[in-house]
Amino acid sequence: MESTQVDELSELMLQSKRSLSGTISSALEDAISDTSLSYFQRLQRATIIELKTLFRLAAPAIVVYLLNSITSLSTQIFCGHLGNLQLAAASLGTNGIQIFAYGLMLGMGSAVETLCGQAYGAHKYEMLGVYLQRSTILLMSTAVPLTLIYIFSKPLLIALGESKEIASAAALFVYGLIPQLFAYAANVPIQKFLQAQSIVFPSAYISTATLVVHLLLTWVVVYKIGWGLLGGSLVLSLSWWIVVVAQFVYILVSPRCKKTWTGLSSLAFSGLWDFLKLSTASAVMLCLETWYYQILVLIAGLLPNPEVALDTLSVCMTIVGWVYMISVGFNAAASVRVSNELGAGHPKSAAFSVVIVTSSSLIIAVILGILTLIFRRELSYIFTGGTTVSDAVSELAPLLAISIVLNGVQPVLSGVAVGCGWQAFVAYVNVGCYYLVGIPLGSVLGFYFNFGAKGIWSGMMGGTAIQTIILLWVTFRADWDKEVEKARMRLDEGNDVMEEEEEAPPLLKN
Numbered sequence: 481m482e483s484t485q486v487d488e489l490s491e492l493m494l495q496s497k498r499s500l501s502g503t504i505s506s507a508l509e510d511a512i513s514d515t516s517l518s519y520f521q522r523l524q525r526a527t528i529i530e531l532k533t534l535f536r537l538a539a540p541a542i543v544v545y546l547l548n549s550i551t552s553l554s555t556q557i558f559c560g561h562l563g564n565l566q567l568a569a570a571s572l573g574t575n576g577i578q579i580f581a582y583g584l585m586l587g588m589g590s591a592v593e594t595l596c597g598q599a600y601g602a603h604k605y606e607m608l609g610v611y612l613q614r615s616t617i618l619l620m621s622t623a624v625p626l627t628l629i630y631i632f633s634k635p636l637l638i639a640l641g642e643s644k645e646i647a648s649a650a651a652l653f654v655y656g657l658i659p660q661l662f663a664y665a666a667n668v669p670i671q672k673f674l675q676a677q678s679i680v681f682p683s684a685y686i687s688t689a690t691l692v693v694h695l696l697l698t699w700v701v702v703y704k705i706g707w708g709l710l711g712g713s714l715v716l717s718l719s720w721w722i723v724v725v726a727q728f729v730y731i732l733v734s735p736r737c738k739k740t741w742t743g744l745s746s747l748a749f750s751g752l753w754d755f756l757k758l759s760t761a762s763a764v765m766l767c768l769e770t771w772y773y774q775i776l777v778l779i780a781g782l783l784p785n786p787e788v789a790l791d792t793l794s795v796c797m798t799i800v801g802w803v804y805m806i807s808v809g810f811n812a813a814a815s816v817r818v819s820n821e822l823g824a825g826h827p828k829s830a831a832f833s834v835v836i837v838t839s840s841s842l843i844i845a846v847i848l849g850i851l852t853l854i855f856r857r858e859l860s861y862i863f864t865g866g867t868t869v870s871d872a873v874s875e876l877a878p879l880l881a882i883s884i885v886l887n888g889v890q891p892v893l894s895g896v897a898v899g900c901g902w903q904a905f906v907a908y909v910n911v912g913c914y915y916l917v918g919i920p921l922g923s924v925l926g927f928y929f930n931f932g933a934k935g936i937w938s939g940m941m942g943g944t945a946i947q948t949i950i951l952l953w954v955t956f957r958a959d960w961d962k963e964v965e966k967a968r969m970r971l972d973e974g975n976d977v978m979e980e981e982e983e984a985p986p987l988l989k990n
Contacts, residue, residue: 508533508833509826530836534813538837540680542809544671547687548723549805551694552578553798555716557862558702559653559709560791564869566709568787569649571794572642572777573713577633577654580771581626581661585619587763589668605739612673612741613748614755619665630658642781646790649709656713663720670727675812679736686726694719765894768910773797776922776940780933783926789933792872795860796880796937803848803884807891810841814895827960834955838892845888849881872933879937886944893951902954909950918943 511526556574560567592615629636634651638644674683694715701711731737777797783789814837821830852859856877860870873880897906922939925931931938 506826508821508829512828512832526832527836530817530833531840534810534817534833534837534840537813537817538809540684540809541675541812542806543684544680544687545805545808546802547684547691549801551687551691551719552716553801554691554695555698555712556794556798558698559712562702562708564787564791565645565649567794568646568790569653569709570712571790572637572646572650572781573633573653573657577629577650578657578660579773581623581629582664583767583769583771584622584626584763585664585668587766588619588622588760589615589672592669592672606742608673608677608740609742610745610747612669613745614752615669615672616666617748618752618756619668620662623661623665626661627658630654630661637781640778640781642778643786646781646786653709653713656710657717660713660717660720663717663724666724667720667727670724670731673731673740674727677736677740679734682730682734683723683727686723686730690719690722690726693722765907765910768907768914769894772910772914772918772943773940775919776936779919779923779926780936783932783936788868788872789936791860791869792876792933793937795862795869795873796876796883799852799859799880800883800887803845804887804891806844807841807888810837811891811895813837814892818896825964827964830963831958831960834896837896838889841888841892842885845885848888849884852881852884853877876934876937879934879941883937883941883944886941886948890944890948890951893948893955896955897951905954906951909947913943913947913950917946 508526508529511529512522514522514525517525552574556567556570559570592611633654634647637647637650642650671683674680697718698712698715701707701715705711707714731741777790777793780786780789780793814834817833817837818830821827821833856874857870859877860873894906918939920939921942922936925935925938926933927935929935
């Protein structure tokens, strides 16, 4: 590894291991290895230990992701009750363009997540603020060219085959989301900065308060003032900026961030090229997955009667998105648990953590899948009052339930892969399963065999199923002793360049 940024990361990982080796509990490894107990006693004790650790990590992350998702979802619901055209436009704008940008920002933010987490573990507290600023500069710069996609969304959608009526309405909605794009660029680094320090509940409180304000403002602007689609998206942008400003104010005034935020620093402008390369590599795996679902939404707009097809897929995809938010919490927990145990030299604990986190997420997903089948005819009325969409969603419910179960497992396995350092492998799997199987299969079933939205959804589910099977096979055949050795080798790489950065003074103290 020749780049300065990778050297920084490697050194931070080494220092993290040295500083944390005495604090990572060996209780789970001891419980699994205690031969004085019977197999079932060891299993019971280990399960209790792991579940406590797992849900302490996963629960706060789930809350934050769900609240942020509900804020965007509520705008889609308000606009949907204006009519089927408005629902299709808001769905296309949200699922086809907004999440495209959010996926890119979140993926690029994975770099600052890794660096901040390792810096905090290595007690290099002042570097968290530097990485926060560096990532914000990079993401804000990325947001500028992305703005062109928002500005020219109408001709782009028409070029992709969407009807002029839907493209025009969707473009109007997207114009109001331009300020939100820059809020994403600021929010992702701030959120990762706080999460690295296990500061999660303040973000949850801020998101909850913002959601209340957002619901009230959206109702007034969309229905009372009559600004419709544009008004709804403008309020959504405002709400995201409220979250950004509130979280940054918390960073400035909270004693918990006193060591990690020491003010603006000139170091934020150094190493940007290496940081860009690291951020780009981190974004590939997530973007391939996120864009997969958005491409299918765009394909649905090419079907006969596109309003109903888009509305149906939008409702189903939003429901899957709720489950995905839960799985993302387990994803984060899985990544932390596996990487911590591998770094501590606990192969049995790492393997056991994989089983527990995957099983927990799967059980929750199965329960939600059953509820989806029970309330199959009522689901669409959350978004729109039309019986046509309700019937279409009801018909798609069995496939939706299966997708919910798959999405309860697949993101968790991706988190395990991140913890083990398998990102490049998963990126190849994503390309093959999603883009060589899922999208072509969905297109053939949807258009050639005239299965419509059901065919597109079946293709999507097929790609996800194959990916899940591959990840399961690789995960449960892994040699965890070798993974411990690989982690040890990665931690031993790199040169000490942190001292130079520590000597550079900040530009502005708070």
